[in-house]
Amino acid sequence: MFAIGFDITPVSHEFDDEIQSIIDNKTKPLGALGELEHLAKQIARVLGKDQPKISNPKLLVFAADHGISAFGVSIAPSEVTTQMVVNFINGGAAINVFCRQVGFDLEVIDCGILKPLEGVDGIIDQRLGAGTAPIHRQAAMPLKSVMQGMEMARERVEYHHQQGCNLIALGEMGIGNTSSAAAIMATLMEMDCIDCVGRGTGIDADTLKHKQTLVEQALHIHESELTDPYNILACLGGFEIVQMTGAMLAAAERNMLVIIDGFIATAAALLAVKINPNVRDYMIFGHQSDERGHCLMMEHLHARPLLKLDMRLGEGSGAALSLPIIQAAAAFYNEMASFSDAGIEI
Known part of the structure; x- marks a missing residue:
């Protein structure tokens, strides 16, 4: 019997460095948000690096x-x-x-x-x-x-x-x-x-x-x-x-x-x-x-x-x-200030 096929596009890693830079330049020490940072990166890969938002879950x-x-x-x-x-x-x-x-x-x-x-x-x-x-x-x-x-x-x-x-x-x-x-x-x-x-x-x-x-x-x-x-x-x-x-x-x-x-x-x-x-x-x-x-x-x-x-x-x-954890990961990625936005020099 013919099996149903699913045409799934592989998640792109083209913008990984840019996404990681956005995360790293938030007003926090590197990696300080732990698993939320990995989750935010996944969300940005799938939904897009520019203001990815969860809609109508x-x-x-x-x-x-x-x-x-x-x-x-x-x-x-x-x-x-x-x-x-x-x-x-x-x-x-x-x-x-x-x-x-x-x-x-x-x-x-x-x-x-x-x-x-x-x-x-x-x-x-x-x-x-x-x-x-x-x-x-x-x-x-x-x-x-x-x-x-x-x-x-x-x-x-x-x-x-x-x-x-x-x-x-x-x-x-x-x-x-x-x-x-x-x-x-x-x-x-x-x-x-x-x-x-x-x-x-x-x-x-x-x-x-x-x-x-x-x-x-x-x-x-x-x-x-x-x-x-x-x-x-x-x-x-x-x-x-x-x-x-x-x-x-x-x-x-x-x-x-x-x-x-x-x-x-x-x-x-x-x-x-x-x-x-x-x-x-x-x-x-x-x-x-x-x-x-x-x-x-x-x-x-x-x-x-x-x-x-x-x-x-x-x-x-x-x-x-x-x-709520997933929404928090998207929210910090989208809304948290960067060091330059906040005028913080490190």
């Missing part, structure tokens, strides 16, 4: 169910996915609170929860099915669903781009999705399953061992099919992971910054980078999750998280909390 939460959740890998049943989606729509979840606090516009996308929320306002319908198949028994979805999900994500990102958005953040909701993410991690990073599978929603030691066994089974039965990112998604992915992957690639294609959230979103980032390595330079990593394996993912991607708060909630919560 949008946080997209992709929701879907996973067949493996029916086999005892989580403390919560699949029905909780739908219940949390309703909570998002009603404004009562952590992500709602954080988005209101920092000024993120939140959008909730149904990629394939078990039952559609008919007649409910405030949710975008991009359903690929009623949850995936259990990955330890069969492929999660047909390859055509991967392609369809990628195209849906691209269309949604294009809509926001047309509305003047130049930064999106990505979050997710899906009981069982840490199992899929761990399987994807183990495949792409060629690691043992035990180093990738974590406690997710807070499972006990026996449940963790069971979860590791099921993920190992998934990797074994699909071993011959795990030949490229699209087939990996078809065999091991979730409908929300497919669309997050597509959204990352589509945003980079439109020269937009992308904030990556935690473990699930970073699994999608691994896939996106495998599909088109140029996407990596558009990614900002909001935080380092407390989920087992996330720090290893970050090291693999040479990523430096903006926050490390021992969070493992998902929903895009870490990505949301990072927005």
